[in-house]
Amino acid sequence: MSKLIIANSRTEEMVGDLSLLTPAERVAGGWGAQRMFWFADDGDILVLPWIADDDYIDYVLGRTGVDRASLTLLVPSPGYLGAELLTPDRLTDPGLRAQLEQALTGREIDEIVTCYDDAYVIELARAVGIETALPGFAFSEQGGDALVNSKAAFRAVAAGIGVAIAPGAIAGRPELAEATIARILGNGDAVIVKKEFAGGGFGNEILATAEGVRPAGARKVVVLPDEQAIKDYVAERWSWLTGGRDDRLVIEQYFTDAVTVYSEFEVGERASELRGTGQILMEPVAIGEIVPPQGVSPEQHQELVDEGRRLCEAFRGLGYRGNISADAIRTSDGRIVFSETNGRLTGSTHLHITLRDRMLRPEHRGHRVMIERAAWTVPSFVAAVEALRAAGLEFDATTGTGVVLTGNYVDVNGIVMYCIVGEDYESAEAVIATIDALPVGSA
Structure with missing residues (x-):
């Protein structure tokens, strides 16, 4: 029995529109995909955006005790963003499908391990007839994983079952965003605004009425001293805050020294x-x-x-x-x-x-x-x-x-x-x- 490991380290449900990533962010995402070697066992198949240097691969496998010769490494042709990430067009590439079908000959896959189970993973698994090896296939097939990763859906679920969350709201329109930001700042608290889909704090910004707030969980603090500054900020940053595709914006009280x-x-x-x-x-x-x-x-x-x-x-x-x-x-x-x-x-x-x-x-x-x-x-x-x-x-x-x-x-x-x-x-x-x-x- 073997695993199919797909190193799709960046997807739209993880970070938003992939085309908005900076070149450095794409490269870093590709390097991060190589961490999937830590999850490999003898006989596994890995689909990678590119293959890391031998020194790194041998180092990892030497510590996990995996025979490198037993692994099958597949790399699809470069996609619309190049070779750094497994973009959707690379996962749907007929050449990759053919490579995978050949690799599966005489081999049984008992589990599919991905960074994220998006629609393109689903389609690839279905195309080669191994969809039953993907845990929760029926839920993922209908886009359910996006619910689990949506910061907006999280707040609804957490609030519904009584799990503590920060005071705040979900904004689908700039006017609601302005009102929510103004209310929290008016209470004397700082605000953290979050893209619906992002990770590691890179989709967040902190808002405060004056200097002196130390950022944690966001790259910067934006000072908004009055209502006009709030309006100007929302107008200028709305496209970025909503992922360039009208996602919802999460607005919460920011807790300092947390x-x-x-x-x-x-x-x-x-x-x-x-x-x-x-x-x-x-x-x-x-x-x-x-x-x-x-x-x-x-x-x-x-x-x-x-x-x-x-x-x-x-x-x-x-x-x-x-x-x-x-x-x-x-x-x-x-x-x-x-x-x-x-x-x-x-x-x-x-x-x-x-x-x-x-x-x-x-x-x-x-x-x-x-x-x-x-x-x-x-x-x-x-x-x-x-x-x-x-x-x-x-x-x-x-x-x-x-x-x-x-x-x-x-x-x-x-x-x-x-x-x-x-x-x-x-x-x-x-x-x-x-x-x-x-x-x-x-x-």
């Missing part, structure tokens, strides 16, 4: 099983995370899990199957307030099901803290590997501690993502300064 956390679940036929919890590091948008979260009390952590499960169960009742991350914040006064659901593989999933459940020995699971950061500037992936080895920082399965390079080298910014595994938070955090100070060669 901690961003999540609980991630596998939503199955019978129940929603906890995969793990974590704390997202915002500088000012997501640059990493801590697993398990350190910024919540045991009681708050339990609430994060319990209420996150209730959200997942609501979507399970509708027919969704697969991964859901229920995102929330711990406010400065100690409340857990939920902010969105992400019905897809996330930037956290590999930490729970690969690093923890696959690379950590059973006796170490539940007794380690992981800190992942996309913040190490290096000249190449090879140079990063050699620097860790020379410093004696490589992950050691015997001790269950050390550093794993979880992402490959991103040449647009010279950064590689790494994960520190420590016996506790303090020992893991101390390694960050060590990594920052490492001499890195030019390999």
